[in-house]
Amino acid sequence: MQDPSTALSKKERALTTYQKAKLQHTETLKLSMIEAAASILQESGAEAVTIRKVAEKMECPTKVIYNLFGSKEGLVKELFLEGCTLLAAEFQAVPKQQDLKLYLYDLGQAYWEFSQKYTSYYRVMFGGAFSEFKPEEESLQTMVTALEQVNIVVAEAMEQGLMAKEDPNLVVGLIWASLHGVIDLYLGGHLPGAAAAQLLYEKSISGLTQTLFVQAD
Amino acid sequence: MQDPSTALSKKERALTTYQKAKLQHTETLKLSMIEAAASILQESGAEAVTIRKVAEKMECPTKVIYNLFGSKEGLVKELFLEGCTLLAAEFQAVPKQQDLKLYLYDLGQAYWEFSQKYTSYYRVMFGGAFSEFKPEEESLQTMVTALEQVNIVVAEAMEQGLMAKEDPNLVVGLIWASLHGVIDLYLGGHLPGAAAAQLLYEKSISGLTQTLFVQAD
DNA sequence: ATTCATATAGAAACACTGTTTCAAAAATGA
DNA sequence: TCATTTTTGAAACAGTGTTTCTATATGAAT
Numbered sequence: 001m002q003d004p005s006t007a008l009s010k011k012e013r014a015l016t017t018y019q020k021a022k023l024q025h026t027e028t029l030k031l032s033m034i035e036a037a038a039s040i041l042q043e044s045g046a047e048a049v050t051i052r053k054v055a056e057k058m059e060c061p062t063k064v065i066y067n068l069f070g071s072k073e074g075l076v077k078e079l080f081l082e083g084c085t086l087l088a089a090e091f092q093a094v095p096k097q098q099d100l101k102l103y104l105y106d107l108g109q110a111y112w113e114f115s116q117k118y119t120s121y122y123r124v125m126f127g128g129a130f131s132e133f134k135p136e137e138e139s140l141q142t143m144v145t146a147l148e149q150v151n152i153v154v155a156e157a158m159e160q161g162l163m164a165k166e167d168p169n170l171v172v173g174l175i176w177a178s179l180h181g182v183i184d185l186y187l188g189g190h191l192p193g194a195a196a197a198q199l200l201y202e203k204s205i206s207g208l209t210q211t212l213f214v215q216a217d
Numbered sequence: 218m219q220d221p222s223t224a225l226s227k228k229e230r231a232l233t234t235y236q237k238a239k240l241q242h243t244e245t246l247k248l249s250m251i252e253a254a255a256s257i258l259q260e261s262g263a264e265a266v267t268i269r270k271v272a273e274k275m276e277c278p279t280k281v282i283y284n285l286f287g288s289k290e291g292l293v294k295e296l297f298l299e300g301c302t303l304l305a306a307e308f309q310a311v312p313k314q315q316d317l318k319l320y321l322y323d324l325g326q327a328y329w330e331f332s333q334k335y336t337s338y339y340r341v342m343f344g345g346a347f348s349e350f351k352p353e354e355e356s357l358q359t360m361v362t363a364l365e366q367v368n369i370v371v372a373e374a375m376e377q378g379l380m381a382k383e384d385p386n387l388v389v390g391l392i393w394a395s396l397h398g399v400i401d402l403y404l405g406g407h408l409p410g411a412a413a414a415q416l417l418y419e420k421s422i423s424g425l426t427q428t429l430f431v432q433a434d
Numbered sequence: 435a436t437t438c439a440t441a442t443a444g445a446a447a448c449a450c451t452g453t454t455t456c457a458a459a460a461a462t463g464a
Numbered sequence: 465t466c467a468t469t470t471t472t473g474a475a476a477c478a479g480t481g482t483t484t485c486t487a488t489a490t491g492a493a494t
Binding site: 060061067 | 441
């Protein structure tokens, strides 16, 4: 392993433009690699995402992937982060509503639709598709950001006195865990079928809003 | 293997676990094998349960496992079923209570404790530790049997008018999914810590009983 | 520009995995 | 006893993630 401090000082003394060019180059290369991995993920599922297949798709030796991401886990982490971005986009596509109860309901539906539309991503992110992968601080933070819409609704509902004031993170966790539970059991094949899963999901959201919002309809 | 002295010394040596079990019935041999796999599972986790390690522990060729279980999935299925038995035992160890609300709460706590005590089993059963494994009809039925205590409580509560009459399976699913969601997020490293997970779990049970039982305290 | 140092390329190897093959041996039935 | 299965047990096969390894190119320094 090279000494990072010396390498940095050398580069700092030398042309910064060159370093930037090279950094940009490797950065785009990384993006290409992630895109290749992502396309395999969506086309053939998580178990098809192997170092060799990604390398084959990129027509490069496997070593390059290790140079760029350190390990497979490093690449998987990027897929996790991309999944967070996709989820965040899905949430932001939900139109805001004055009725926070309905808005939360729609967000819940969006979460379900994300899990069905991007099932492979969902498995990577929350389904333990790569059992070796455990999100570290940065990944967790990105996840929290993706769930921000939910956080906002909860916070606003508390502000407006529609919801009992508690730790918002706890309430978000309550919602998240409940909905994830249904999805995970469904994806794991523990529920009798898609219809039962959807019905259960529907009931989960209803139950949650009913419990959390102080005022019933 | 043509060396006669080796063969002779083998006969002189004490019988291995595999040879002893083989002398009895195929059924006991299967049980021995499952027990070996189970001990590896509990000692070293799901990822340590490999055909070779099990074969090594049993001092037999890997082929024997394929003869007995067909594939690794066949062996994993046995671990799943054993996990169901353990969970059912855990549920049955919970003392019955007149107060169905408290009883359900205790059952919920037992589920949490199972997931913490037998984490490896839990991962195999519901955590997707062996992603290739999907429970088929028989396994699902065994799972339903393990959850029977919960089913009984829900049915009784409905009978006594403590709970709105609905499809009991749906209500059990609601409870199961909610609690599993917390456990799965926790085991997946998506919650900030054990304390947060326990608090969330506690809140989940409270919320469930509050929603499901018609009468508040 | 020429040298020196470093980092990469690209194939091959290593240590695993689940699974299958296959000659030899053992058990079984006629 | 002979013929016919079945079982053995090692080895091989096709994968996996990861690490050598040398030749080569590409960067920095004189």
